[in-house]
């Protein structure tokens with residue numbers, strides 16, 4: 001089969017067509033594994049982090065990609081939930097141990113043996129992909145392959161962030177940053193919590209206009225004060241300052257959820273600190289989001305199908321994988337980028 005692989009890690013290699021197209025053997029599904037003929041794989045910023053060494057793959061060469069959808073074409077002998085011809089997908093979670101204290105509580109995202117698709121196991125920038133059926137998902141009927149693919153990362157992790165903010169109908173919810181995940185979270189809030197008001201904080205005026213068009217109650221710059229205090233806020237920015245300045249806008253017992261794997265260093269001249277009485281007192285709290293669980297993905301797919309939630313997408317033919325990555329790197333963002341395979 002044809003597959004794109006990361007062969008080596010290097011600084012800023014992304015400008016030089018870092019993925020290499022190779023031919024390799026078809027993966028053979030064992031026992032509980034299913035083989036998926038990949039129809040679409042969405043492109044994520046994480047692939048750039050892998051190539052440039054900020055999220056180092058477990059082995060090389062590796063096929064990246066963790067928003068994979070396609071058709072089941074072969075199954076291991078013990079497979080029960082899928083049959084040949086089913087539409088199936090997979091996200092960031094490739095496997096977890098199933099035995100540790102976290103797995104037992106459904107917090108498999110925190111398992112020390114958590115394996116990530118396209119980072120600790122081959123992913124979906126290829127014609128075929130295999131995974132244990134327990135970590136694969138049926139794709140709702142009313143979503144096309146291309147529409148479903150981006151939901152497996154930005155959407156599912158956005159859903160986890162929203163749930164960790166402990167939302168209730170009528171709550172004022174802030175969204176700090178308004179990228180792919182922010183859009184989807186806003187649409188989820190409008191669907192699940194009709195009486196809630198959404199306050200969007202974004203530097204870019206086009207993003208603020210888009211937020212208002214999609215139903216945000218208010219949109220302003222990061223530095224602006226919202227007209228009302230917030231029950232919770234979800235941060236998806238890559239830097240430290242926006243979530244920190246948001247703490248003072250939270251109501252008593254309010255919760256700040258930070259959905260970011262890492263935060264860029266701040267400007268050394270800028271002193272950022274949490275002032276206890278202004279920012280945390282009165283039972284306000286900060287929570288971070290790590291990875292994603294199977295429950296997040298399956299619950300989110302159900303909601304996405306009900307709404308129905310159709311992300312804005314930009315298609316790239318399979319042989320233009322490097323261009324798709326470059327466009328993400330250069331922030332040519334017109335919607336989720338999806339490789340058509």
Ligand SMILES: [Zn+2]
Nearest residue numbers: 044046153154
């Ligand atoms: Zn991703």
Ligand SMILES: [Zn+2]
Nearest residue numbers: 097100103111
């Ligand atoms: Zn575990």
